[in-house]
Amino acid sequence: MGAEAALVAIGANLPRAEGGGPLETCRWAVARLAALPGMRVVAVSSWWESAPIPPDPAAPPFVNGVALLEGETDPEALLAALHEIEDEAGRQRPYPNAPRVLDLDLIDLGGRVRRGPPPVLPHPRAHLRAFVLLPLAEVAPGWVHPTLGRGVQALVAALEPQEIRRFEST
Template identity: 35%
Template sequence: MSAAGAAAYIGIGANLGDARGNVQRAMLRLDKLKDTKLTGQSSLFRTAPVDADGDDYINAVARIETRLPPDQLLQELQALELEFGRERPYLNAPRTLDLDILLYGQQTILTDVLNVPHPRLTQRAFALIPLLQIDPFIAIPGMGAAHEFIPGIAAQAIQKL
């Protein structure tokens, strides 16, 4: 990736079907997106659903370098979710694959369809812990060092697989 690329962090989760396999395959597919290269990945983690129902989730975070602008990256991620059979019958429904842009460079983005940094990144162990595993010193634009939010998620159960 050239200097024009941006580092982005993608939250990956699934709790339907072969959730573990879907997360692992999605990680590989991120490396095949146009103008994008996978440059880091966390371990897999098991977590209970938060504000949702269904089976436990398998979660991970991927770091990519991409030349895709944020809105186009979102479109590519949503197409990948559909490829994996994602359905959205209701808010926070169980899913075969969920891909979220957690961070996109140092940008703060607020549109009708995209909110970056992800609005619940600092409140969810399943996103924050894998992110910190990739980059323990990462800062969240407009919020500060990511590790400073650990006390707020300490009560959330998360198991490294």
């Protein structure tokens, strides 16, 4: 198996038990991604602040970014590693789309298309989310959605309006 590019979306909107806010947690997650065996972080987007989707007025805004990794891995192993990092951060899953300490989503792995078992590739909702596509465009401007055949810029242009703003470079 040769080296493949992996796009990992990073998000958080709750502090970790150890302290620090969502931005610090996202930066911590990048360091944990960089420590994955056989993988290396090639690029990290700016950090973006976005409203929760679906809207939840009681939930704080999310900090979001995307990391571009390269290396040798298989989808199941990478997904398991992402879940381990989430667990280490203290992620709880009380209900779908709940506020979270850390969310790591595998968006794409070498352009693979998988319907199952998990992970589904490409991520089934990535093309609908500004908080994925805007940072993804920074680290992989030439990315083409493997099943839609559309480039990231075309996907961004087709997005429904969403509350999002860039607030910090890496």
